[in-house]
Amino acid sequence: MLFQLIYRSKAKPNLTDKDLEDILETARNFNSSQNITGCLLYHKGLFLQLLEGDFNAVNQLYNGIRKDTRHSEVITLHMQEAPDRIYNDWSMAFKELKENLATLEKNGAASFKELPSQNNTSPLAQELFNLMSKEVMND
Ligand SMILES: Cc1cc2nc3c(=O)[nH]c(=O)nc-3n(C[C@H](O)[C@H](O)[C@H](O)COP(=O)(O)O)c2cc1C
DSSP: OOEEEEEEEEEETTOOOHHHHHHHHHHHHHHHHHHHHHEEEEETTTEEEEEEEHHHHHHHHHHHHHTTTTTTEEEEEEEESSSSSOTTTOEEEEEEGGGGGEEEEHHGGGGOOOOOTTTTTTTTHHHHHHHHHHHEEEO
């Protein structure tokens, strides 16, 4: 069963390009080995990440990611079964959004609230992600 998870987090204040490179290298190696795909978006100190794959694999990875000290205030925005992958060909696509692509900010990703436990999806988060995915894929 294919499972998709979206979260947002705040990068540590002094995050460097090297930190980002390290994260992506680890992610691409590990995710390929676990058949996990997804996309990591970064904009002005905020991360938004989509992870997709087997339920257990995604959850195990997410538990590890949550403990990573390179970011904090990890908030789950979306977790649901899905019929298809969005990022078939990407163990972890990456995009740093520049001013003209400030969708993340405009849509208030910094002020997203953790999902109430009875809900497992946030329409806003999903919409936002779909929007940004298109920008990443058209690049
Ligand atoms: C924003 C962010 C996204 C990350 N995404 C992934 C990912 O997709 N896959 C991955 O294996 N590690 C990812 N990591 C790194 C993990 O948090 C962690 O460093 C890695 O799983 C190795 O964990 P370990 O050192 O405990 O083995 C991410 C870290 C951050 C801060």
